[in-house]
Amino acid sequence: MTVFALIDGNSFYCSCERVFDPTLAKRPVIVLSNGDGCAVARTPEAKALGIRMGQPWFQMRDLCRTHKVAVLSSNYALYGDMSARMNEVYRLFSPAIEVYSIDESFLDLSGLGGTDLVTHARELRATVRQWTGIPTCVGVGPTKTLAKLANWVAKHDPERGGVCDFRDEAARLPVMAKIPVTEVWGMGSASVGKLEALGCRTAADLARLDPALARRLLTVVGERIVWELRGTSCLPLEEVAPQRKGCAVTRNFAGRVEDLPTLQEAVAAHTARLAEKLRHHGLATDALTVFFHTSTHDQGPQHAASRTVTLPEATNDTLALIRAARAAVAAIWRPGHRYSKAGVMTMSLIRAEDAAPPLFDGLDRERSARLMGALDAVNARWGRGTLLPASTGLKRPWATRFEHRSPRYTTRLDELPRARA
DNA sequence: TCTGGGGTCCTAGGACCC
C-alpha cells in the first residue's frame, strides 16, 4: 500500500525567527508580508490574541504594542535556507520526497517494510527539531489529501504529540466526522458554499459524497478530492518540480504614484527583478505583460491597465526587457489617477539556450551575457539591488519598506548571529 | 428550409494553494 506523510513547520516563519533569537520564545510573534502589509505567520500566542491570518498591519498595531508582540518583516532569504536544511533531513527518512512549499513536504513512506511508521515519524520530528531548531507536525495517510488532513489533526490535537496516522479507515472516519469541510485541502470558500447547500459539512460528509455529483458540482478537482478522502490515491508524489509556466513580479506601492516617470521607474525595477529570476532559472521570454491599477480602497477615479508586448526575440537581458516594459507603460498610462500597484509578468517561458536569434538586428548576445553575468555576480556578492540600471530610479518613493526585518543570519556573512561566552 | 462535426489552440476568468 502507498503511504504518504506530510510534514510542515509549525508557524514556520515565526519558528525560523525564534531559532536565531531565543528572546522570542514563548512571546507572541508575528511575521508580516512583503512590504509589511499584513500578518502571514503567527505563533499560537499571537493567534490567542485574536490576530488573524492576512490581517492588515495598521489594524493591529495598537494591539501588538499593548501585548508586546514581536513584529518582524518577512525575511525570505532566512526562511528559504531553513527550508532547504529541513528537506535535507527529510531525505534521510524517506527514499522520495516532494517539496510542496517553503514549509511543507510530502514523503513517500511506502517502501519502509516492517518499520513502525508512527515511531519513524516521531524520530523524524525529533531530528528536525534537534538539527534545525524548527518544530514540526506530521500527518500520515494512504493519499496526499488524507496525509494533509492528518497533519491538520496533529497540529490541532495536543494529545497526539505532533503525529497523526490516518492509514486505518475505521480509526480515521470518526475523527473526520469532526473536521469542518473547510479544512480539506482544495476546499475553498466557493466550494464550501456549494457543499453547505447539500448539508455536507465535515470531511467525513465529503468522503461520502457521490463522486459523480462532486464532479458536476466542483469539477474533476472535487471528484478527485472525494476519492482521495476515501483512500484511493489520485495525486502522485511529484519528486521533480515541473518546468515553471509563468513568472511575475508585482508590488503594492508604499504610497500612491500619479506621474508617468515614477510609474515607469517602478515597473523598470520590477522588470529588473523579473529578469534576474529568469536568469536564475535559466529561462528567457519573448512576451511581457505590464499592468498597474488604482486601489478599490481609494476614492477618486479608478483605472486598471494592462498591455502585453512581444519582443523580437526571447531574452532575459535586463535592459532589453526594461525598454519593452517602459514603452508599454507609456502607451497605456492615463493622467489623473492615483495608482497603488504595478507589476510585470510573463506566461511565455522558454529555456534560455533554446532562444532562437531573429534573422535581422538581434541583440549582441555575447555582450549581453557578459554584462548580465557581471550584474548578477555583483548582486550575489554584495546583496540584491547593489547594482541596478539607472532607469529603475534612485529615490524610489514607491518602494515598500521593511521596518521590522531581522538579520539574514544564515545567508549573509555580515549578519551572522553573534555568540558571547 | 436545410447551414457538419471534430479536432486544436488560445485566452479569460474562476478557484484554490502557501
Add this chain to the structure above:
DNA sequence: TCTGGGGTCCTAGGACCC
C-alpha cells in the same frame, strides 16, 4: 497613510482548420 506576492489547474468559449 497603511489591506501580500506568486504560483497552479480547470473550464468555457472563440478562432481556426480540415
